[in-house]
Amino acid sequence: xxxxxxxxxxxxxxxxxxxxxxxxxxxxxxxxxxxxxxxxxxxxxxxxxxxxxxxxxxxxxxxxxxxxxxxxxxxxxxxxxxxx
Amino acid sequence: xxxxxxxxxxxxxxxxxxxxxxxxxxxxxxxxxxxxxxxxxxxxxxxxxxxxxxxxxxxxxxxxxxxxxxxxxxxxxxxxxxxxxxxxxxxxxxxxxxxxxxxxxxxxxxxxxxxxxxxxxxxxxxxxxxxxx
Numbered sequence: 001x002x003x004x005x006x007x008x009x010x011x012x013x014x015x016x017x018x019x020x021x022x023x024x025x026x027x028x029x030x031x032x033x034x035x036x037x038x039x040x041x042x043x044x045x046x047x048x049x050x051x052x053x054x055x056x057x058x059x060x061x062x063x064x065x066x067x068x069x070x071x072x073x074x075x076x077x078x079x080x081x082x083x084x
Numbered sequence: 085x086x087x088x089x090x091x092x093x094x095x096x097x098x099x100x101x102x103x104x105x106x107x108x109x110x111x112x113x114x115x116x117x118x119x120x121x122x123x124x125x126x127x128x129x130x131x132x133x134x135x136x137x138x139x140x141x142x143x144x145x146x147x148x149x150x151x152x153x154x155x156x157x158x159x160x161x162x163x164x165x166x167x168x169x170x171x172x173x174x175x176x177x178x179x180x181x182x183x184x185x186x187x188x189x190x191x192x193x194x195x196x197x198x199x200x201x202x203x204x205x206x207x208x209x210x211x212x213x214x215x216x217x
Contacts, residue, residue, distance in 0.1 A: 031153040034086045044155050 003042060004072035008066050010040045013058045029053040087140060087147040088156050092163075094136035102129045172198060 014020040020078045021023070022036045029036075033049060038044035040053075070076050085093075102125060109116060117125070141148035152160070175194050182191035 032086045032112065032150060032156065033091070035153050035155040038155060048152050050154060060214070 003068045003072060004045050005076075006045050006066055007042060007069060008037070008039065010054065010065060013060065013065065017058055025054070025057060028057050051054075086156065087144055087150070088160070089200045090140045090144065091137060095133060098129065098136060103131065168201075172201075187209060207208060 010025070014022070014025060023033045026033045026036045030053070032049065035044065036044075039046050042055070051066055053064055055062045058065065095139075105127065107115070110116075116122075175198050178194045179191045179198075180187070182194060
């Protein structure tokens, strides 16, 4: 499976928030622990709604939690190649 | 492992155990079990599935009572698409078999089933596109 162009700081934010467990975070955003683990590992990109919920739990902005890597996005990479 | 994944493992294993002998007999051209036994197999299959879900729920009550989240729903949709493809392949096989056996009503019914499935799928797709437009 191709890696997602979205990285995140969830592990760090959990650490900074009293070593919050994946289970705690999952409960607070209405997801399973497995889904939180998948998001954290970059294997699953959550919906915008879920992403906002995660940011809200940590009291930070969306950009503090998730980062977009344009070079790792196959769609924009393909468009750039077509243009050049 | 989440409840949904445990449940998927259980259903997959039970399905393989219950239906492999029947599939082997069918594809090897051996005599098939009588209808009452086939009905018994179906009922037994449903009972085993229900028991497995209860047992999984008993051993992991927390995850069993949790609603499915967006990732699980997406996984289920993708898996259903593959399952739907397999069902369509078997239905086409049924049409071919029924035509060969000169059972044209069964062939037409199976063919209509495929057509109805495609119609409902596209109809629902349009409804969802319109609703979210």
